[in-house]
Amino acid sequence: MxxxxxxxxxDVYYGKFKAVEGITLNIEPRSVxxxxxxxxxxxxxxxxxxxxxxEVIPGAWVDGEVLIDGSNLYEAGVDPVxxxxxxxxxxxxxxxxPTMSIRENVLAGVKLNNKRLSKSxxxxxxxxxxxxxxLWNEVKDRLEKPGSGISGxxxxxxxxxxxxxxxxxxxxxxxxxxxxxxxxxxxxxxxIEELKTEYTIVIVTHNMQQASRVSDRTAFFNIAGTxxxxxxxxxxxxxxxxxxxxxxxxxxxxxxxxx
Amino acid sequence: MAASTSAASGTNIYxxxxxxKRTPWFVLAGCLAAxxxxxxxxxxxxxxxxxxxxxxxxxxxxxxxxxxxxxSLLVEGARKAKDRLVTALxxxxxxxxxxxxxTLLSTVVANGLARFDLEFFTYSMxxxxxxxxxxxxxxxxxxxxxxxxxxxxxxxxxxxxxxLVEYGRGPLARAITFFVDVMxxxxxxxxxxxxxxxxxxxxGPGTKLGIAGAISLTVLMIPVVVRSSEDMLKLVPNxxxxxxxxxxxxxxxxxxxxxxxxxxxxxxTGVILAIARIIGETAPLLVAAGFTNNLxxxxxxxxxxxxxxxxxxxxxxxxxDVQAYLDRAWAGALTLILIVMLLNIIAxxxxxxxxxxxxx
Numbered sequence: 106m107x108x109x110x111x112x113x114x115x116d117v118y119y120g121k122f123k124a125v126e127g128i129t130l131n132i133e134p135r136s137v138x139x140x141x142x143x144x145x146x147x148x149x150x151x152x153x154x155x156x157x158x159x160e161v162i163p164g165a166w167v168d169g170e171v172l173i174d175g176s177n178l179y180e181a182g183v184d185p186v187x188x189x190x191x192x193x194x195x196x197x198x199x200x201x202x203p204t205m206s207i208r209e210n211v212l213a214g215v216k217l218n219n220k221r222l223s224k225s226x227x228x229x230x231x232x233x234x235x236x237x238x239x240l241w242n243e244v245k246d247r248l249e250k251p252g253s254g255i256s257g258x259x260x261x262x263x264x265x266x267x268x269x270x271x272x273x274x275x276x277x278x279x280x281x282x283x284x285x286x287x288x289x290x291x292x293x294x295x296x297i298e299e300l301k302t303e304y305t306i307v308i309v310t311h312n313m314q315q316a317s318r319v320s321d322r323t324a325f326f327n328i329a330g331t332x333x334x335x336x337x338x339x340x341x342x343x344x345x346x347x348x349x350x351x352x353x354x355x356x357x358x359x360x361x362x363x364x
Numbered sequence: 365m366a367a368s369t370s371a372a373s374g375t376n377i378y379x380x381x382x383x384x385k386r387t388p389w390f391v392l393a394g395c396l397a398a399x400x401x402x403x404x405x406x407x408x409x410x411x412x413x414x415x416x417x418x419x420x421x422x423x424x425x426x427x428x429x430x431x432x433x434x435x436s437l438l439v440e441g442a443r444k445a446k447d448r449l450v451t452a453l454x455x456x457x458x459x460x461x462x463x464x465x466x467t468l469l470s471t472v473v474a475n476g477l478a479r480f481d482l483e484f485f486t487y488s489m490x491x492x493x494x495x496x497x498x499x500x501x502x503x504x505x506x507x508x509x510x511x512x513x514x515x516x517x518x519x520x521x522x523x524x525x526x527x528l529v530e531y532g533r534g535p536l537a538r539a540i541t542f543f544v545d546v547m548x549x550x551x552x553x554x555x556x557x558x559x560x561x562x563x564x565x566x567x568g569p570g571t572k573l574g575i576a577g578a579i580s581l582t583v584l585m586i587p588v589v590v591r592s593s594e595d596m597l598k599l600v601p602n603x604x605x606x607x608x609x610x611x612x613x614x615x616x617x618x619x620x621x622x623x624x625x626x627x628x629x630x631x632x633t634g635v636i637l638a639i640a641r642i643i644g645e646t647a648p649l650l651v652a653a654g655f656t657n658n659l660x661x662x663x664x665x666x667x668x669x670x671x672x673x674x675x676x677x678x679x680x681x682x683x684x685d686v687q688a689y690l691d692r693a694w695a696g697a698l699t700l701i702l703i704v705m706l707l708n709i710i711a712x713x714x715x716x717x718x719x720x721x722x723x724x
Contacts, residue, residue: 161609163533190612200603203720204625214611217621253720264607271611 107134107305108174108191108274110155115169116334117150117159124150126334128169130324137297137306139316139343142326142358147335148309151326152277155307156192157185173275190214193273197280199260201252201267208248210263211235214271230270238266239296258289265296269304276300278308282315294319313359317347325355381439388448391432392424399424425459428452469701476698479691484699489657489674495688499696501659502674506703508663509574509653509670510643513581518635520582521589528590529597530619547587555583556648563652574660574668577653581642588641592634596627629718636711640704646672671700 110132117125125147132138140148153159154167157178171178178188201210211231215222222230231248235241240262244255252263261281268276278297282290297306297319310316316323323346325339339346339355350356357363403420407413429452436445487498524544528537559580563571600623608618624631654667655677675696682689 156610158606158610161606186612186614188612189610194606194610196603196606196610198603200601200607202604202607202622202626204622213608214613217608217611217613217617219617251720267607267611 107303109134110275110305110307111170111172112155113170113172115151115154115167115171117147117154118166118168119162120164123334125154126336128337130337130340132305132307132322134305135301135303136321137301137308137319139320139323140307140309140326141311141313141316141323142335142338143328143363144311145331145335146326146328148326149279150335152279152307152309153194155275155277156189156194158189158194160185190271191273192275192277193268193271194277194279195261195264195268195281198284199257199264201260201263203251203253205252206249207244207252207255207263210252211266211270213267234266234270235263237269237300238262239292239299240266256289258285258292261285261289261293262296265293265300269300273304275305275307278306280309280311283311290315313347317343323347325350325352325358327354327358380441383436383439383444383448387435388432391435392428395427395431396421396424399427425456429456472694472698472701475691475694477695479695480698484692484695488659489669490659492657493683494685497692499671499674499692499699501657502669502671502696503699504659504661505574505577505653505668506643506670506672506700508661509578509581509649509668510639512575512578512663513585513642514635514639516578517582517585517589517638521586521638522593522631524586524590525594525597526619526624528594530615530623544587544590547583548591550583551647552580552584552645553647553651556580556651558583559648559652572652572654572667573665574653574663577649577668577670578663580648580652581645584645584648585638585642588638589635592638593627593631596630596634597623599630600626626720629715629720632718633711633715636707636714640707640711643704643707644672644700646670646676649673650676671696671703675700 112128112130112132115125115128116123128151140152142148150159150165153162155171155178159165159167167179169179173191177183201207202213205213208231209216211234212222212227215227215230232241232245235244240259243259244250244263252260255263261284265276265281282293285293294315297308300306301321308316308320320343323341323343324337325346326335327338328335339350339352341350346355347359350359400415400420402423403416407415429449432452433445433449436448440448483496484498485503486500487496488501489497489499490501524540528540532540556577559576560572562579563573563576604622604626605618608622609615613621649670650673653670653673655673656667656669658666658669660666660668675693678689678693678696
């Protein structure tokens, strides 16, 4: 299930503005990779190019290659819809569908694509996904209640359950804990630890402690100034980035001298 | 302990003079009483004069802001006094705005009840001269033409707004928005002339059909539906669209199954209010659908009466028994108001029933 991601010399533009420049990195399967860096350095822009979600923003386009197990996402004839079925995404703010119950939210990826599912298969999928997201015990008695009626941390885990219910190869998380309290954050971090046995996980975070807790590899992004494109400064094992980085700006950032 | 003693001894630095809760009401009652006494005294000399109640109330209402401002200024200080003055003015404006509405409703009810009977709802005006008869032909016409207009304009309007919100970029979308705004402002008689001239060109001059009336209403209804559903679709958070795309759901399914269900309550409310807006149109129906005394169920054949047009004709061309015609006109107006009121209630129920639930 889990797949390897290779990014080769990727530039991202918003119209004429170059937002991210010259990214080249490899992400191993069954690992957690964290993207850190100051606001506006292009982390979120870059993570969205890994499942072509940047195309939702008008005017955004990409130059370069992203290969998932050897297949280039940006080749002519690639359907972004099929890409997104393989590369799931969890967003900064929990966004369960307000018109659907908890159960329908988990099944959304399957049901919205007009796939038929027998009742027992659907029940299995709901239970498996919610258990996978560590939410089953909290909501098993109220699966028919609206998805927006549970707490923020539970909603975010519901969104993770919804993302893993379509059985993607890769899970992208764009600051999944920034709207949550420490307890809910801990629950999500534990979950990431469990999910990495099955998925390739990429997480954007502003929280350096979180990056050092959950990730195997860390990428540090930075910008030279406003209006300049964001660049990948350093990409290494998390322990190296936080204890013995090779770039001065990385050390300044992780030690709290700026950012 | 220290705080309570200081408050008790009256040295609390935060304490200030305050009017009692009921004081404004007493002041209001006093103002009105003074005004009535004034009017009575002024008229006491004239024999046979009746007390001018409306005038007394208006003068009392003018007294009140001045009185409450002065009293509050003396007791509470300048800031509170301004607050009370503005409060009085805001309430006054509200009551002033309400007055014509209440007068209109009570007049229509009072005059309309005379003929608001079973015969009114079971008879048409066919061969009726003088008293009796009813407006069933007009009600049927109004319902048929409004329904047809709704069936035509809701899909067009809704799809236009989906295009504007979800797909539209650049000059085409700007042009559509501009012309929808222009359409919102066209006089309704122009819509009627538009439908009339189309049917005159197609079927010869003087063709007046129910469907022509419905099409003139459609011209008026589409822009209202577009604007209201556009606003509702814009209210759907972008995060929900992104969540759906990230699950590998194509755009058209996202719109159909996420965006529309989330905003359906608002869209349906908008549609019903648009119906309420066009159901009282007179001029376009007069031009396009014509006038008849007969019951006509066929949209494609013959003229069709509608409630506003029927009311209008009762008023402009009464027969010998003028009162009978006027009574029917009032009853027709009352029916129309009740239909619009019913539509508004339905809109509210729909909004409540379909709104996304957040209960635990």
